[in-house]
Amino acid sequence: MCPISRRTTIFRNSVFVIAVFLGFFVAFTQNVEAQSCCPSGFVAGEVIVGFAPGTTGDRVSEIASAVGASVIRLIFDWETGPAYLMDVPVGKELIFASLFESYSEVRYAEPDHIMCIPELPPCDCCPLGLICPFVFPCPVVDEPNISVSPVSQDFGPISIGSSAFQVFEISNTGGADIVIGTVTLSGTDFTIKQGKDTCSGKTVLPSGKCTGEVIFSPTTEGLKNANLSIPSNDPDTPSLVVTLTGEGTLQPVFDDCQEDFWACDFIDTLYYSGITGGCSTNPLRFCPDQLITRGQMTVFLITSLRRSSNTCKGRFVDVPIGHLFCGFIERLADDEITGGCSVNPPKFCPDDPVTRCQMAVFVEAALGNPPNTCVERFPDVPILNGCCGFVEKLDDDGITGGCGGSNFCPIDPVTRAQMAVFLVAAPEPLSP
Numbered sequence: 001m002c003p004i005s006r007r008t009t010i011f012r013n014s015v016f017v018i019a020v021f022l023g024f025f026v027a028f029t030q031n032v033e034a035q036s037c038c039p040s041g042f043v044a045g046e047v048i049v050g051f052a053p054g055t056t057g058d059r060v061s062e063i064a065s066a067v068g069a070s071v072i073r074l075i076f077d078w079e080t081g082p083a084y085l086m087d088v089p090v091g092k093e094l095i096f097a098s099l100f101e102s103y104s105e106v107r108y109a110e111p112d113h114i115m116c117i118p119e120l121p122p123c124d125c126c127p128l129g130l131i132c133p134f135v136f137p138c139p140v141v142d143e144p145n146i147s148v149s150p151v152s153q154d155f156g157p158i159s160i161g162s163s164a165f166q167v168f169e170i171s172n173t174g175g176a177d178i179v180i181g182t183v184t185l186s187g188t189d190f191t192i193k194q195g196k197d198t199c200s201g202k203t204v205l206p207s208g209k210c211t212g213e214v215i216f217s218p219t220t221e222g223l224k225n226a227n228l229s230i231p232s233n234d235p236d237t238p239s240l241v242v243t244l245t246g247e248g249t250l251q252p253v254f255d256d257c258q259e260d261f262w263a264c265d266f267i268d269t270l271y272y273s274g275i276t277g278g279c280s281t282n283p284l285r286f287c288p289d290q291l292i293t294r295g296q297m298t299v300f301l302i303t304s305l306r307r308s309s310n311t312c313k314g315r316f317v318d319v320p321i322g323h324l325f326c327g328f329i330e331r332l333a334d335d336e337i338t339g340g341c342s343v344n345p346p347k348f349c350p351d352d353p354v355t356r357c358q359m360a361v362f363v364e365a366a367l368g369n370p371p372n373t374c375v376e377r378f379p380d381v382p383i384l385n386g387c388c389g390f391v392e393k394l395d396d397d398g399i400t401g402g403c404g405g406s407n408f409c410p411i412d413p414v415t416r417a418q419m420a421v422f423l424v425a426a427p428e429p430l431s432p
Helices: 006-022 057-067 093-102 264-272 294-304 326-334 356-366 388-396 416-425
Strands: 025-029 042-045 047-050 071-077 083-089 115-118 146-149 152-159 164-172 184-186 190-192 209-216 222-231 239-249
Touching: 146 239, 152 164, 152 209, 152 264, 164 239, 164 264, 184 190, 190 222, 209 222, 209 239, 264 416, 294 326, 294 356, 294 416, 356 388, 356 416
Parallel strands: 152 239
Antiparallel strands: 025 047, 025 071, 042 115, 071 083, 146 164, 164 209, 184 222, 190 209, 222 239
C-alpha cells in the first residue's frame, strides 16, 4: 500500500476553507488505485481547480485536457441534503453541463482518489491563467533581498582638484536578515568617504537600511570608471555591483572662478555638493570676492549641515516673517549655533558682514565643539578676546592657519571665497 502523504492530509483538512472562498470547485484526479506507489520524486495527492457558478461544460473540458486529468470530480450541495459528489470520466463531462451551470455551493467531501504529482510542483503553475489552490502550495521561504539606490551613478564632468559626492542607500526588502561584507571600490579617483560607510560588516534587518558615501575627486582629465561592490548573503545576488562613472575636466564651473584662482577647487566642491548655486545663473558666477553677510552665512551653514530651514516665527526683531533668510537664521538659533547680535531687543544683524572672529565661532559651534583654552597663539587674538578659544580650535582642526604673519585678522570681513574654504576644510558634519 502506498500511503497518502502528510501533505495530502493537510489538504483534506483545508478543503472546506478553500470551498467557502471558491463557491464551486472541481477536482481533477488521475484514476489510480490508492495502493499503487508513485514513482520516485512524486507523491500522492489531489489538484483542485476552482470554477465560478455558471462555468460551462466546454470550459471544464478545456481545463481537464490541459492538466491531463482522467476523472473530473463534481462537488456541489443540494439545498435540502448533504454534499453530493460525482466522478465523471473525461470526455463525458458535457453530458453534465447543466450541473456546472446550476449548482454553486461547495461543501467538504473526503477525496478517495489520488494522483501522482511532483513533490515540488512549480509555484503558481495554474493552467490557462486560472488561480489554483494546489494540494501542495509552494512554501514561503524567508530570504534576504538586497537592493541599492541609485543602481549606478554618473558624476558627469568634475573639475580637477574638486570633489563630488553621492550617498548610496542599501535596503533589505526580503524577509530575513542581510549580512553585508566589506564594501569595496575599484578604480582610480573614487573613494568611499571615511566615516560614511554604515554598511560594511553590518547586519540589516528586514525593511532596514544602511548608507555609504562615495567621493569622486578627479586628478587628471578624461573619463573615469569604477565599481562599488557590496557582498552579502543574498542567495540571488551575493555581490551587488554599482557602476560609477565620471570625467575629470579643466573647465571651470563659474565664469569668475578660473582654474588658477586660489579658492577655485573649494568653490567648485561646494557647487558639486549642492551647497551653492553661485550668485548669478546667467552667466554662472560665484562672486568670490564679495563679502558675505551674516544672513547669507546661515544659508551656507544650514545647507552644509544637511539640515532644513525652520518656518519663520519672527524670533528676531530685525528678521521679520517673510525675510529671505529668516527660516535659516531661526534654525541656526534653535540649534544653539548663534544667539544673535543683541539680546535686548533680540537682533541678528542679518546684513552685517561676517568677521573672521565670528566665523570661527559659527563654524566650531556648528561642529558642536567647545572652544579651546586660549593660549594667545595669534598675537592679534589675546586672551580677553571672546573669540580666542574658537579661533585656536579652528587652527587645531586644520581649517585655517590665520591670515599671514602669525596673525589671524579677527576683525577682517569674510569673503565668499574664504567662506568656501572654511566649509570644505572643516571636518564632519560640516564638510560636504
